[in-house]
Amino acid sequence: MDAKSLIEVENLSKVYGEGDAAVEALKGISMNIEQSDFVAIMGPSGSGKSTLMHLIGCLDQATSGHYGLAGRSVETLDDDELADIRSHEIGFVFQQFNLLPRTSSLENVMLPLTYLRGPSTDGRKHAAELLRSVGLEHRIKNWPNELSGGEQQRVAIARSLINDPSIILADEPTGALDSKAGDEVMAIFKRLNEEGRTIVIITHERYIAEYSSRIIYLKDGRIETDERH
Template identity: 55%
Template sequence: MNEVQLNKNVIEIKALKKIYEVGGQEIQALRGVNLSISEGEFVAIMGPSGSGKSTMMNVIGCLDHPDTGKYYLDGYSILDARENELSEIRNQKLGFVFQKFYLLPRTTALANVELPMMYAGIPAKERRERAVEALRSVGLAERMYNKPNELSGGQQQRVSIARALVNNPVILLADEPTGALDTKTSVEIMELFQGLNKQGKTIVLVTHELEIAEYAKRLISFRDGDIERDESITNRRISSRMASL
């Protein structure tokens, strides 16, 4: 399968700042960040605790509001959007995958995947068809009627990925998606993300593990509220090999 050609920017961030007040002191979480992410990219964001990476992910996900700057998501000016508009944008433009699976325990995998479409007002027949297809796409066609306690951790994360995909979001946001998984299952989940990216899905991943970040194609490292490095994974691997010679 040929890889998708990159084209328009689905994320465009300019001079973004975010300040928190903690104990009467101002903490600059983001210090004028500039960032563009193109359609079809697979980007990993890393950085130490307090570097700004989590704040950046929350801003990209429309879960936190910056103080100044500009943020365009698929052409929409996020800083100008009202709260009800942000809720609609989150549901239609973004798919979220977290370290915790956040599945409803008493409902089937299929019902969990249908949930975002219920909020979007999609008719029941279409919801079911799309949920079935999403579960098939993550390799869970035979587990769609199982409840979470009948699934392994990796299978539960696959359900959460299917749920994130079901509204065909512009961007898939994954925040430490392998944090609760063992090594073998983490590899399976990251290979699933790679497969989705090859199909054209834009993915932004936050992780503290370099081995996980290297499944992406681009690595952005944060430090002290700004981007310290922005490099392709291929170039990084070449540099690492050269340094070890």
């Protein structure tokens, strides 16, 4: 196994519940994701793709197996350390955008800086640049309810970039968008990947997955196919 992989997943499994009610959502997943890769995780509902996403995103701990992120073993970390990893290494993009209401685009983009322990930089300027890079320089002061769905998702992408994370995790980022806005959002991901960002997206739509360079297909908690295209 290549020691330089950004993400190393080895025999990862996740069980929800206990005893008779136990459900094994992941049944031993092993994979690596390299720096600057663009991976799409696909699969029918119940296949475990969301669970895998949560584990990779350090929102949850695996029941067994090894998960290494940027050289650190995640399975040994406690709650606060997980929060720190999320703060420094991971940028989330959600299906429902999850922007703070009654808060400007700029403030929304700056939100993760609040929890960044370490030297504070000029977040305002950086946030404005990120908003410009997703084509929203004219929407800096607007509240989410004044933006279209596509614009809101672009604000969310800018927010995921503010801490300069190692990896961007997008959970059905186009699920709540029409196809035109969805294409715009995917174009941004494509560009970010070309700039060297590592991106993992979950989707159940084939044409969205086509934007990526590698498609991992999950079924019943196992990797069924894993191919580049």
